[in-house]
Every structure is written in structure tokens, then in C-alpha cells.
Amino acid sequence: MFLSEINESVRQRLDDVARIVNDGDDHAVTEVARSEVPHLVGAVWALLAEHQPNELGECPACSRGMWRWQRPWRRPTSPCKAYLSAWRALFDEARDEPRHASH
Numbered sequence: 001m002f003l004s005e006i007n008e009s010v011r012q013r014l015d016d017v018a019r020i021v022n023d024g025d026d027h028a029v030t031e032v033a034r035s036e037v038p039h040l041v042g043a044v045w046a047l048l049a050e051h052q053p054n055e056l057g058e059c060p061a062c063s064r065g066m067w068r069w070q071r072p073w074r075r076p077t078s079p080c081k082a083y084l085s086a087w088r089a090l091f092d093e094a095r096d097e098p099r100h101a102s103h
């Protein structure tokens with residue numbers, strides 16, 4: 001399977017879930033919550049797996065990327081982008097405002 005096909009099917013699934021949650025009746029929302037939320041949670045955990053903080057409290061994946069171009073003795077100065085994105089999506093105050101599928 002090519003990446004473009006995977007990309008398309010993931011986008012399609014996320015769009016479907018968002019559309020049902022935004023516009024579906026309560027029964028449809030309950031159904032999609034039961035069937036899809038576990039998969040969404042699993043997807044987030046899978047994406048964050050390699051970003052778990054190490055014993056220094058740093059992300060080994062993002063630190064490694066930064067060390068390619070920074071002097072090796074310098075610590076990364078910005079936090080893990082994957083966790084920042086997840087945190088913003090889960091806790092950002094603006095998340096409760098109506099939003100449409102954005103690409």
C-alpha cells in the first residue's frame with residue numbers, strides 16, 4: 001500500500017468520524033463513539049510511542065532530530081512537537097469552538 005493511499009484512507013476515516021459527531025443524531029454519535037474512539041485512542045498512543053520522555057524528561061525522537069544540526073553538547077530547547085500537538089488538541093481552550101475538518 002502506498003503512502004498516498006494510506007493518507008487518503010486515514011483522512012477519509014477521520015472526516016467520516018468528524019462528520020457523524022458534528023451532524024449525526026444521538027444514536028449515530030453513540031455508535032461511532034463505541035466503534036471508533038478506541039481506534040482513535042490507539043492511533044494517538046501509536047503516534048506518541050517513540051516520543052515517551054526518557055530519564056532526562058526529554059523526547060528521544062525529537063532530541064535526536066535536533067542533535068543532527070545542533071552542537072552535540074547542547075540540549076534541545078523546545079519540547080516534543082508530537083506531545084505539544086496532542087496536548088493542544090486535547091486541552092486547548094479553543095478546541096470547544098465549532099470547527100470544521102481542516103486540512
Ligand SMILES: [Zn+2]
Pocket residue numbers: 050051059060061062063080081082083
Ligand atoms: Zn518528540
